Amino acid sequence: MAAYTITTSVIVFLYIISASQAARNLNSFTAQDESSSSMVNAVGLCSLMIETEGYTCEQHTVTTKDGYILSMQRIPASRDGTKADKPPVLLQHGVLMDGGTWLLNSPDESLGFVLADNGYDVWIANTRGTNFSRGHTSLSPSDPAYWEWSWDELVEFDLPATIQFVHDQTGQNLHYVGHSLGTLIAFSAFSKDQTLNMLRSAVLLSPIAYLGQVSSTLAQAGADAFLGEALYWLGLHEFAPRGQAVVDLLSAICKMPGNDCSNLMTSFTGQNCCVNSSMTDKFLEHEPQSTSTKNMVHLAQMIRRGTITMYDYGNTDDNQKHYGQSTPPVYDMGGIPKDFPMYLSYGGADALSDVEDVKTLLENVKDHDPDKLVVQYEEDYAHADFVFAVNAKEVVYDPVMTFFKLH
Ligand SMILES: *[C@@H]1O[C@H](CO)[C@@H](O)[C@H](O)[C@H]1NC(C)=O
Numbered sequence: 001m002a003a004y005t006i007t008t009s010v011i012v013f014l015y016i017i018s019a020s021q022a023a024r025n026l027n028s029f030t031a032q033d034e035s036s037s038s039m040v041n042a043v044g045l046c047s048l049m050i051e052t053e054g055y056t057c058e059q060h061t062v063t064t065k066d067g068y069i070l071s072m073q074r075i076p077a078s079r080d081g082t083k084a085d086k087p088p089v090l091l092q093h094g095v096l097m098d099g100g101t102w103l104l105n106s107p108d109e110s111l112g113f114v115l116a117d118n119g120y121d122v123w124i125a126n127t128r129g130t131n132f133s134r135g136h137t138s139l140s141p142s143d144p145a146y147w148e149w150s151w152d153e154l155v156e157f158d159l160p161a162t163i164q165f166v167h168d169q170t171g172q173n174l175h176y177v178g179h180s181l182g183t184l185i186a187f188s189a190f191s192k193d194q195t196l197n198m199l200r201s202a203v204l205l206s207p208i209a210y211l212g213q214v215s216s217t218l219a220q221a222g223a224d225a226f227l228g229e230a231l232y233w234l235g236l237h238e239f240a241p242r243g244q245a246v247v248d249l250l251s252a253i254c255k256m257p258g259n260d261c262s263n264l265m266t267s268f269t270g271q272n273c274c275v276n277s278s279m280t281d282k283f284l285e286h287e288p289q290s291t292s293t294k295n296m297v298h299l300a301q302m303i304r305r306g307t308i309t310m311y312d313y314g315n316t317d318d319n320q321k322h323y324g325q326s327t328p329p330v331y332d333m334g335g336i337p338k339d340f341p342m343y344l345s346y347g348g349a350d351a352l353s354d355v356e357d358v359k360t361l362l363e364n365v366k367d368h369d370p371d372k373l374v375v376q377y378e379e380d381y382a383h384a385d386f387v388f389a390v391n392a393k394e395v396v397y398d399p400v401m402t403f404f405k406l407h
């Protein structure tokens with residue numbers, strides 16, 4: 001495995017620190033022409049990442065109840081053209097990423113292609129605010145109101161909209177696969193018994209429900225900055241990872257004692273055992289992606305408090321106004337229906353989905369029907385390995401497909 005070990009700072013969102021000058025020139029990424037944002041992007045993940053590998057791809061758009069127009073891609077057949085004969089699978093990426101997450105490695109290694117080649121009908125979601133999901137029925141990404149959401153709204157709107165869409169298009173219940181934030185929104189929805197009537201099972205990679213033990217010093221320093229200067233950050237509305245504000249934040253964090261930015265990938269996600277460093281360029285072509293600063297502040301609240309609640313407006317009046325109570329409502333992980341099939345896979349080296357936090361989650365679901373809960377622990381794996389490791393097919397995806405066959 002040593003040959004594949006990533007040894008540099010290269011592939012993560014936070015690569016920008018070491019290239020902050022270059023990043024200044026990349027602002028076109030976020031300052032892209034928004035005039036066409038209400039239209040479907042003709043250029044999309046289908047033409048950029050899927051058809052290029054020889055697969056058929058369908059481009060879809062889904063409008064959420066609060067007006068966001070999301071792009072979705074469907075891979076309905078294997079590379080040799082055999083139509084899918086297994087159930088639909090919805091892939092939901094994490095924060096600062098988009099659907100490209102599932103397509104960045106070679107077809108033999110990337111979950112999106114592996115599933116298609118194994119007969120599954122693959123559907124890829126792209127969260128609001130990412131490059132191909134920036135449309136809205138009445139708002140533009142240049143409007144502050146466009147960014148007035150955190151992951152609470154992904155639970156309430158994006159997740160149900162995409163699940164419902166796949167269900168309606170295929171006439172079938174589906175399997176769900178989430179990575180990182182894609183697990184947080186799923187756990188939260190499941191805890192309220194939402195969307196489960198359309199799901200066969202869920203696979204949660206780098207599961208996140210609690211963040212209080214996050215061992216990434218960069219994530220902790222970021223959380224302090226977001227909470228310490230919440231007004232400043234919220235005033236920016238869009239959290240654009242290649243934008244100047246974020247570059248400046250990272251520079252400041254990296255000057256603080258104890259923060260090792262010589263290897264940002266490792267400092268942020270943990271030491272990934274098995275990511276192919278040759279994928280760097282392709283990664284940087286497609287990621288990182290924007291989210292709302294409110295979402296980042298919400299995650300910072302979780303890191304600093306160890307809780308899993310809705311967004312805290314920071315004062316009783318505003319919480320009262322939004323929630324009818326003085327504190328934000330809690331998502332009760334114990335509320336996840338005990339007979340819902342779940343496959344949790346977590347890594348011993350993951351600095352974001354920390355082992356201690358996963359233990360807290362497992363404690364909360366300890367009464368889950370044992371036949372309906374698979375827990376996989378991979379000692380060597382860190383956060384990015386679950387989606388980018390060169391051996392992820394053998395280590396994670398093959399067992400996941402075995403799990404799917406049972407449900
Ligand atoms: C790593 O990436 C390079 C370039 O895409 C590729 O040639 C090589 O086969 C990859 N190695 C593995 C183990 O996937």
Ligand SMILES: *[C@@H]1O[C@H](CO)[C@@H](O)[C@H](O)[C@H]1NC(C)=O
Nearest residue numbers: 029041043131132285286287
């Ligand atoms: C964003 O979308 C445009 C097309 O609208 C595309 O040319 C560009 O490569 C995309 N950028 C990223 C980072 O995905």
